[in-house]
Amino acid sequence: MKSKYKDYENAGLPIFDLAKDGIQYINYFNVKDKKGKDKLVPFFYDSLTEALGDIINEGFYYAFNVVVMILLEDGSMVESLERRHEHDFGLVVRSLFLNPVGFSIDDADKNLYSEQEYHFLMKLQSYLLISGRENLGDADIAEINAASLKDTVANTRNYGIKTFAKDNIASLIIDKKKKYFISKNQTCDVNKQDRYLVCDNSGKFLGLIEVVKKKVKNIEDLTEKDVDYKLEGYRSLKGLKKYLSDTYEDNEVVINTVKVIRKFK
Numbered sequence: 001m002k003s004k005y006k007d008y009e010n011a012g013l014p015i016f017d018l019a020k021d022g023i024q025y026i027n028y029f030n031v032k033d034k035k036g037k038d039k040l041v042p043f044f045y046d047s048l049t050e051a052l053g054d055i056i057n058e059g060f061y062y063a064f065n066v067v068v069m070i071l072l073e074d075g076s077m078v079e080s081l082e083r084r085h086e087h088d089f090g091l092v093v094r095s096l097f098l099n100p101v102g103f104s105i106d107d108a109d110k111n112l113y114s115e116q117e118y119h120f121l122m123k124l125q126s127y128l129l130i131s132g133r134e135n136l137g138d139a140d141i142a143e144i145n146a147a148s149l150k151d152t153v154a155n156t157r158n159y160g161i162k163t164f165a166k167d168n169i170a171s172l173i174i175d176k177k178k179k180y181f182i183s184k185n186q187t188c189d190v191n192k193q194d195r196y197l198v199c200d201n202s203g204k205f206l207g208l209i210e211v212v213k214k215k216v217k218n219i220e221d222l223t224e225k226d227v228d229y230k231l232e233g234y235r236s237l238k239g240l241k242k243y244l245s246d247t248y249e250d251n252e253v254v255i256n257t258v259k260v261i262r263k264f265k
Contacts, residue, residue: 009040014051025051047088061085062092063109067102067135089117096121098144099135100128123203130197130205130264131156159208162196166233170200174207174263178231182244185216185252195261207264213257219244226255 005026008015014025025045030038045051053059063085070080081102086092096103103125110118132152136144147153164170164181172178194211217226219241227240234240244253 005042013055014045014048022046027051027054029054047090049088053087059087060089061087062089062112063106064092064095065102065104065106066095066099068099069137092121093124096125097128098139099137100125100133101135119203123199123205126199126203126205127156127197156197158195160194160196161199162209163199163201167200167202168233169231170198170206172231173209173258174198174260176260178228179259180227180255180257182227182232183254183256184248185250185254205264208261209258210261211256211258215255215257216252217255219248219251219253222253 005015005017005028008026009028011028014027017024017026025048027043027045028040029043031041033039043051043054045054050059063083065081065083067079068082069077071077079102081104084095086095103121105113105118105121113121132150133147136147139147162170162181169178169181173181196209196211198206198209200206215226222237222241222244224237227237229235229237229240232240234243245251
């Protein structure tokens with residue numbers, strides 16, 4: 001019976017094919033059979049990156065650590081840190097998603113990740129942990145989906161995420177030393193109360209806040225009753241106003257008064 005890929009045996013790049021679970025990729029390579037003769041053989045991939053990597057003899061290597069449960073001879077279970085690696089960043093994300101507690105990347109392995117990739121992983125881990133996600137190990141699809149329905153996980157999804165240009169602003173707010181933040185004036189109900197997860201620039205979630213009051217102000221009309229220029233990192237109110245004028249084109253800002261709902265450990 002003729003293979004449906006027969007017409008593509010001489011293709012020099014991966015062939016795309018619609019598989020049951022999505023797109024798969026096929027390369028044809030010459031391999032030696034048992035008699036030492038060359039034979040074109042198809043190789044199948046779930047990832048285009050891996051398919052192309054085999055052609056150019058290049059690939060990715062991502063090392064990381066996860067916590068696994070080990071069965072001892074006496075029948076008890078103990079935690080153990082296991083070093084693993086993947087050749088696809090998406091599979092690293094999957095490992096973290098399933099086992100966020102104890103996931104780590106050794107300092108010596110950080111160079112294997114781009115700054116963007118590392119930041120994504122650290123922020124995702126922090127988010128999963130503050131939402132109450134536990135390690136799922138070898139859970140099946142039904143168990144994985146059930147874990148996403150936990151109240152703590154579902155509730156976390158409903159919050160906005162707030163980051164600030166300066167990390168000390170986030171810490172000051174969560175430590176209740178700064179009771180407001182400044183934001184752009186958007187066309188919305190200024191009396192609306194919102195809850196936000198406060199995240200620093202390293203990707204760590206620090207706590208949950210609620211905006212209890214919003215006041216729209218022209219930048220030039222701001223006074224020291226509205227803002228604390230020292231906490232904002234400026235030597236004068238004039239300096240803060242200049243920064244805000246350069247940042248917000250419409251010359252209006254919103255002073256968001258907040259209260260801290262929860263500080264994360």
